[in-house]
Amino acid sequence: MDxxxxxxxxxxxxxxxxxxxxxxxxxKTYRCNEIVFYEGDAPGTLYVLTEGVLKxxxxxxKGNEIYIHQFTPIGLVGELACFENMNYPATARFITxxxxxxxxxxxxxxxxxxxxxxxxxxxxxxTKKIKILSQVIHKETILTSEAKVAKFIMENSELxxxxxxxxIASILNITPETLSRILTRFKKSNFIIIExxxxxxxxxxxxxxxxxx
Amino acid sequence: MDxxxxxxxxxxxxxxxxxxxxxxxxxKTYRCNEIVFYEGDAPGTLYVLTEGVLKxxxxxxKGNEIYIHQFTPIGLVGELACFENMNYPATARFITxxxxxxxxxxxxxxxxxxxxxxxxxxxxxxTKKIKILSQVIHKETILTSEAKVAKFIMENSELxxxxxxxxIASILNITPETLSRILTRFKKSNFIIIExxxxxxxxxxxxxxxxxx
DNA sequence: CGTGAAATTGACTAAGTTCAATGGCGGTGG
DNA sequence: CCACCGCCATTGAACTTAGTCAATTTCACG
Numbered sequence: 506m507d508x509x510x511x512x513x514x515x516x517x518x519x520x521x522x523x524x525x526x527x528x529x530x531x532x533k534t535y536r537c538n539e540i541v542f543y544e545g546d547a548p549g550t551l552y553v554l555t556e557g558v559l560k561x562x563x564x565x566x567k568g569n570e571i572y573i574h575q576f577t578p579i580g581l582v583g584e585l586a587c588f589e590n591m592n593y594p595a596t597a598r599f600i601t602x603x604x605x606x607x608x609x610x611x612x613x614x615x616x617x618x619x620x621x622x623x624x625x626x627x628x629x630x631x632t633k634k635i636k637i638l639s640q641v642i643h644k645e646t647i648l649t650s651e652a653k654v655a656k657f658i659m660e661n662s663e664l665x666x667x668x669x670x671x672x673i674a675s676i677l678n679i680t681p682e683t684l685s686r687i688l689t690r691f692k693k694s695n696f697i698i699i700e701x702x703x704x705x706x707x708x709x710x711x712x713x714x715x716x717x718x
Numbered sequence: 719m720d721x722x723x724x725x726x727x728x729x730x731x732x733x734x735x736x737x738x739x740x741x742x743x744x745x746k747t748y749r750c751n752e753i754v755f756y757e758g759d760a761p762g763t764l765y766v767l768t769e770g771v772l773k774x775x776x777x778x779x780k781g782n783e784i785y786i787h788q789f790t791p792i793g794l795v796g797e798l799a800c801f802e803n804m805n806y807p808a809t810a811r812f813i814t815x816x817x818x819x820x821x822x823x824x825x826x827x828x829x830x831x832x833x834x835x836x837x838x839x840x841x842x843x844x845t846k847k848i849k850i851l852s853q854v855i856h857k858e859t860i861l862t863s864e865a866k867v868a869k870f871i872m873e874n875s876e877l878x879x880x881x882x883x884x885x886i887a888s889i890l891n892i893t894p895e896t897l898s899r900i901l902t903r904f905k906k907s908n909f910i911i912i913e914x915x916x917x918x919x920x921x922x923x924x925x926x927x928x929x930x931x
Numbered sequence: 932c933g934t935g936a937a938a939t940t941g942a943c944t945a946a947g948t949t950c951a952a953t954g955g956c957g958g959t960g961g
Numbered sequence: 962c963c964a965c966c967g968c969c970a971t972t973g974a975a976c977t978t979a980g981t982c983a984a985t986t987t988c989a990c991g
Binding site: 563565566571573584585588589591594618619620621624625627628629631632633634635636638639641642643645646647649652678 | 776778779784786797798801802804807831832833834837838840841842844845846847848849851852854855856858859860862865891
């Protein structure tokens with residue numbers, strides 16, 4: 506994916522518009538762990554993630570990374586800061602190698618927002634983001650650690666096999682110790698079995714569901 | 719405000735469009751404490767708040783109201799549920815008497831989203847909402863209770879005079895007891911003085927700022 | 932004044948983090 | 962083959978933050 510026209514957000518633009526868009530944007534490749542922007546950075550650039558996995562997180566007073574979301578292609582990143590002209594509210598760091606299209610927002614705004622198709626795509630992207638944030642709020646303000654773990658097991662059991670407990674804990678914004686204790690409880694209560702290869706086997710879906718619903 | 723044309727979101731529509739819009743919408747007045755929708759309700763209606771103060775909150779396992787936001791006119795409410803076709807993620811309750819324009823979303827979608835002006839207004843409304851949610855996340859996941867109180871004092875000192883401590887505590891999602899203890903600490907440390915009329919007098923802006931920045 | 936709501940205070944509890952010690956397990960190099 | 966190393970997981974104990982509960986005081990206002 507090296508061409509602007511391959512990005513769904515812009516797929517309906519005319520050739521002339523695409524040419525103009527190419528003038529105000531450029532692709533950039535990133536290595537794993539490279540930062541795209543820091544929480545607090547000044548806005549101005551809209552990012553379109555085209556390759557790789559981009560982790561968005563905030564940093565608390567103690568320096569902990571508070572997990573917000575992981576973006577996978579294709580997704581808009583940084584709209585809030587651009588549209589509201591405020592500093593980026595979180596940090597974005599690649600956790601794989603990746604590629605991004607960087608767009609000069611001011612120039613984009615002037616030229617392209619008249620196009621209803623582009624507008625609709627932006628609206629779709631914004632509502633998707635609102636949904637994500639709404640879920641983050643639910644996760645972080647309503648759910649207990651136990652409920653988070655139960656929810657994660659029920660909704661992401663496949664991921665369990667591929668992730669280490671430390672990574673899962675990081676996604677859930679709890680410590681590995683807390684995760685370990687909760688999993689031990691679940692195992693002792695016969696809600697789940699964890700296989701040798703770190704697969705989860707859910708024995709009691711009803712109870713597990715009831716913990717977070 | 720009894721006419722659709724008075725709502726900025728639709729101010730640029732033609733008379734014909736306005737007539738059509740009137741067909742798929744209706745105003746409804748609410749008394750204080752009336753519920754507009756509950757968390758978990760099925761979507762389908764887009765709301766435009768035209769009068770009164772509407773409180774949005776989630777409910778946790780213990781039945782506590784988790785404060786999300788208070789809307790004042792004019793604002794769109796319920797877009798997420800409509801656009802993403804998911805159940806409302808929070809409850810909306812009037813805390814004053816008020817009035818709302820209820821719009822049938824399906825019909826709105828068909829007829830009006832082609833209009834770039836309407837689109838832009840929706841985008842503006844969505845980004846405003848993202849900003850709000852982003853701030854809620856910051857408040858609830860990054861800030862300690864002490865930091866919340868410090869931030870509230872620094873950014874809303876005028877409100878202090880008009881609100882009771884119980885109301886402030888509710889906005890900050892902490893208990894009145896916790897708020898009281900923190901205010902006592904701030905007073906003893908000479909960060910603030912609270913006057914007879916419940917005005918706050920900030921003595922040490924530097925320290926207070928450092929508590930949440 | 933007197934009454935009821937709001938604020939304060941102390942003791943206790945609950946949830947989760949932190950810190951430290953221990954144990955397991957896989958890969959590596961002699 | 963096995964001894965060692967480093968990473969991850971587990972477990973216990975102390976600690977921190979904030980909520981809960983109850984008693985008491987303060988305050989606003991009729």
